[in-house]
Amino acid sequence: MSKPAIILVKPQLGENIGMAARAMLNFGLDDLRLVAPRDGWPNPDAGPACAGADAVLAAAKVFATTEEAIADLTCVYAATARRRDMTKPALGVAEAGEKIRNLSRGRAGILFGPEASGLANADVVLADAILSIPVNPDFSSLNIAFAVGLVAYECFRGEKACVKAPDEEGDGPATKTDMHALFKHIEGELDERGYFHPEERRTAKLQTLRNLLQSSGFSHQQIATLRGVIKALTGKK
């Protein structure tokens, strides 16, 4: 089994963080990451709610931005109930769990948004795919700890000794660090050339571009090639 990281973006209630940690450990997950938790960290409400999963809370890492929180991951899912107008693959939780479980190289993570509002588009854009949980359309708001637990359950399901694929060529999937460097590089060059003009189109254009690059499944080496291409096109060394 490949164990994914659980990333809670701007979580609001300490109690929910504690319950999420409990649900994670129920299914063997222990890598909890918090992006800018509303009430700071540690949070005194988390401990009592975790029902003994204190080690998960103690090891939780806090990040200022989602980008930093996912920097070492190779495959990121955004858990979201709302439809997004984005060109981004969407998977059900069972299918995503199977993919994560069977990941032979790299490391996966799942993003969950704040309780009240869910993930912002700027966070969804950073993900490779959208993960959705099939629910009653007339009552679709899941408790965040429940959603985390369900993902953990689907990753744990039928747990098999994962057969690791041998390192075939040396090149591996791109990490989010590779990907963010590519975003920054290409966006910087485009910005210099007025690509994002007019200003009110900037966000939409950025999203289209990031979704395009994210959807590619590029390897680490392919990103390096692409950055060489950009350097050649812009005439910079």
Next chain:
Amino acid sequence: MSKPAIILVKPQLGENIGMAARAMLNFGLDDLRLVAPRDGWPNPDAGPACAGADAVLAAAKVFATTEEAIADLTCVYAATARRRDMTKPALGVAEAGEKIRNLSRGRAGILFGPEASGLANADVVLADAILSIPVNPDFSSLNIAFAVGLVAYECFRGEKACVKAPDEEGDGPATKTDMHALFKHIEGELDERGYFHPEERRTAKLQTLRNLLQSSGFSHQQIATLRGVIKALTGKK
């Protein structure tokens, strides 16, 4: 879908009853039965925790004994984590969910015990089979509302109104014509800038680049975006 009843035997915390109601309704279940709830019924802690599933709480039926609570059911599962010295079939939650979903006659129900102790043997005996949730053996205690929700999820599975990726609607996968136009465009620009120099590296570099672009799975619209990016970077209209 055949909708099972959820029977909480001697539940302790009103908050857990509320959260269980929410998790039930998330997956379309609405028949909640309470056997001798510790703090009586209604319980003022249940409402705030149900997050809008008030109708489930309002319709909850209270019984003095488990036998009365399951009197109208034809197939009853006992949700329990502990091993029992009983000759009783045992099913995983996924398998039980499938059986319940596909029940063509009669009505199913699932028994859940009190938070602290789980179901008494006297209650398990009343069930047709034991339902177990596969968990981390080193940290197996599930929140009761989570367990209820997981059973509801497994009963609801396959009901899913499939979430369509937005990209299936207007935009389609790139044709080879799109792809070859992209090759020609990007290779032409790179050639002008000496990217394929020295000549003996040209073939290898072309292959690397074409493999990279081919591997991407870009859509028709994404190729158009990418070609706009190349135009911006090369300063051509």
